[in-house]
Amino acid sequence: MKKKEIPIDIQNWHINKWGTEKLPIGGAVPFHSSYGYKTGNWSARKPFVDQEKCTGCLNCFYYCPDSAIEMQEIDGKYVAECDFNYCKGCGICVQHCPVNAIEWTKVRWHTK
Amino acid sequence: MINPIVKGMTGDEAVAWAAKQINPDVIAAYPITPQTIIVERFSDYVNDGLVDTSYIPVESEHSAMSACVGASATGARVFTATASAGLALMYEILYVASGMRLPIVLAVANRAFSAPINIHGECTDQMVCRDASWISLFGETAQEAYDETIMSFKIGENPEIMLPTMFGIEGFIVTHALERVDTLPDKAVKDFLGDKRVIPPCCTFNPFAVGTFGSLVLQDNYMELKRQQEEAMHKAYYVTKNVMAEFSEISGRNYEIIEKYKLEDAEYAFVSYGATAGNAKAVVDRLREKGEKVGTLKIRLYRPYPASDIYEALKGIKAVSVLDRSATFGSPATIAQGDLAAALYGKEDVPTLHGYINGLGGRVLLLPEIEQIYEQSKNYHEEGKALTQDWIGYRR
Numbered sequence: 001m002k003k004k005e006i007p008i009d010i011q012n013w014h015i016n017k018w019g020t021e022k023l024p025i026g027g028a029v030p031f032h033s034s035y036g037y038k039t040g041n042w043s044a045r046k047p048f049v050d051q052e053k054c055t056g057c058l059n060c061f062y063y064c065p066d067s068a069i070e071m072q073e074i075d076g077k078y079v080a081e082c083d084f085n086y087c088k089g090c091g092i093c094v095q096h097c098p099v100n101a102i103e104w105t106k107v108r109w110h111t112k
Numbered sequence: 113m114i115n116p117i118v119k120g121m122t123g124d125e126a127v128a129w130a131a132k133q134i135n136p137d138v139i140a141a142y143p144i145t146p147q148t149i150i151v152e153r154f155s156d157y158v159n160d161g162l163v164d165t166s167y168i169p170v171e172s173e174h175s176a177m178s179a180c181v182g183a184s185a186t187g188a189r190v191f192t193a194t195a196s197a198g199l200a201l202m203y204e205i206l207y208v209a210s211g212m213r214l215p216i217v218l219a220v221a222n223r224a225f226s227a228p229i230n231i232h233g234e235c236t237d238q239m240v241c242r243d244a245s246w247i248s249l250f251g252e253t254a255q256e257a258y259d260e261t262i263m264s265f266k267i268g269e270n271p272e273i274m275l276p277t278m279f280g281i282e283g284f285i286v287t288h289a290l291e292r293v294d295t296l297p298d299k300a301v302k303d304f305l306g307d308k309r310v311i312p313p314c315c316t317f318n319p320f321a322v323g324t325f326g327s328l329v330l331q332d333n334y335m336e337l338k339r340q341q342e343e344a345m346h347k348a349y350y351v352t353k354n355v356m357a358e359f360s361e362i363s364g365r366n367y368e369i370i371e372k373y374k375l376e377d378a379e380y381a382f383v384s385y386g387a388t389a390g391n392a393k394a395v396v397d398r399l400r401e402k403g404e405k406v407g408t409l410k411i412r413l414y415r416p417y418p419a420s421d422i423y424e425a426l427k428g429i430k431a432v433s434v435l436d437r438s439a440t441f442g443s444p445a446t447i448a449q450g451d452l453a454a455a456l457y458g459k460e461d462v463p464t465l466h467g468y469i470n471g472l473g474g475r476v477l478l479l480p481e482i483e484q485i486y487e488q489s490k491n492y493h494e495e496g497k498a499l500t501q502d503w504i505g506y507r508r
Binding site: 025026 | 214
């Protein structure tokens with residue numbers, strides 16, 4: 001899975017507090033993929049995958065509405081990992097994990 | 113100056129003819145009296161293959177303006193026309209058009225609002241849209257209707273402005289009155305406006321440069337975007353001045369954002385907009401013959417409001433009667449008078465202001481009535497009344 005990089009100032013246009021001079025006129029946002037919008041700080045709870053227990057069944061990968069689950073190869077075995085930049089903390093992956101490998105923890109998480 | 117081609121046309125036909133010469137990319141309009149002729153004539157031109165325009169026959173004015181918004185977002189040059197209730201139905205989308213900064217041009221055949229239902233001239237419909245961030249012009253004659261159609265495109269499409277423009281001509285009084293119109297040759301119009309709209313980079317919607325338009329913007333950025341509109345509106349004042357000067361050069365007709373008539377040595381003055389200005393000028397001529405020192409001022413550009421120009425023109429005058437062909441109820445001043453009062457407040461040597469609501473629903477404002485207004489405002493001024501609001505031309 002390859003992320004398309006977008007200019008950093010567009011990525012953080014809402015964080016940088018642009019004013020009348022810099023904001024695009026008419027509020028027209030130049031196109032870029034949703035990778036540019038870091039929505040990870042919306043939630044109060046985050047899923048943490050226990051990579052020992054994970055069997056790599058891909059259930060969470062398919063069920064995640066934000067496509068925040070990424071599969072990673074560790075020691076020749078595919079395991080799930082959550083990208084907290086995009087995870088909104090809905091908990092669907094927790095419900096669907098057949099081996100209860102995902103722990104839903106309360107956490108204060110700030111994306112950068 | 114380019115030699116004109118003289119034609120006999122009504123106000124609506126003049127607008128349609130100008131639109132034909134401009135050859136916009138898209139027109140989406142719904143017919144409503146007294147704007148109908150514009151749409152009728154233009155659909156003839158489309159049928160006869162005289163224009164390349166895509167004509168979208170929509171089912172309401174709300175859809176007409178929505179279609180215009182969509183078309184304009186792709187970078188097309190878009191024109192539409194409406195009146196009264198149609199403009200009221202468009203009202204929601206007027207803000208979308210100006211908020212998305214789409215230079216749509218809208219011809220308004222000013223007509224009274226229902227109820228009671230009335231199809232005749234009155235400017236209330238355009239006046240209530242004055243806060244919609246649309247550049248707003250008024251025309252007095254079929255000639256001005258023709259010229260303002262062409263100028264409106266040039267003003268709104270300026271990359272610095274990018275605001276929609278509406279111009280009003282009064283229903284039946286201008287729209288259906290047959291007049292001499294000096295038209296420009298097609299080539300002159302094309303040279304004046306350019307073949308296509310100039311599109312600033314991030315503001316198009318096409319397969320090669322896509323973006324998100326009209327997105328959700330909350331407390332964080334909304335106010336900045338609105339402020340951008342205000343700044344564009346401020347620039348529009350200068351741009352309109354330049355465009356009118358440029359147009360005066362090619363047409364040989366002198367256009368300014370305000371029209372001063374015998375104001376130089378005047379002690380009393382009328383201020384009006386649209387067709388009422390013609391009556392006022394006739395009365396000024398009559399009163400001048402009697403030796404009264406009186407002049408008149410016509411506001412051609414209503415938004416952005418040319419406050420400083422108006423102050424310069426009215427400085428030192430004793431009393432001003434505002435002839436306002438638009439209704440407002442329970443207000444301390446008529447609509448045009450309110451703006452005028454705000455423009456003059458706190459300045460030196462300002463006249464007293466007397467507002468007269470007249471001519472509602474196409475009621476004719478007779479010349480003796482304007483003379484009566486003149487006498488009355490003189491009395492008010494002598495009594496020391498700074499601001500009054502009256503209705504004139506109704507039966508008790």
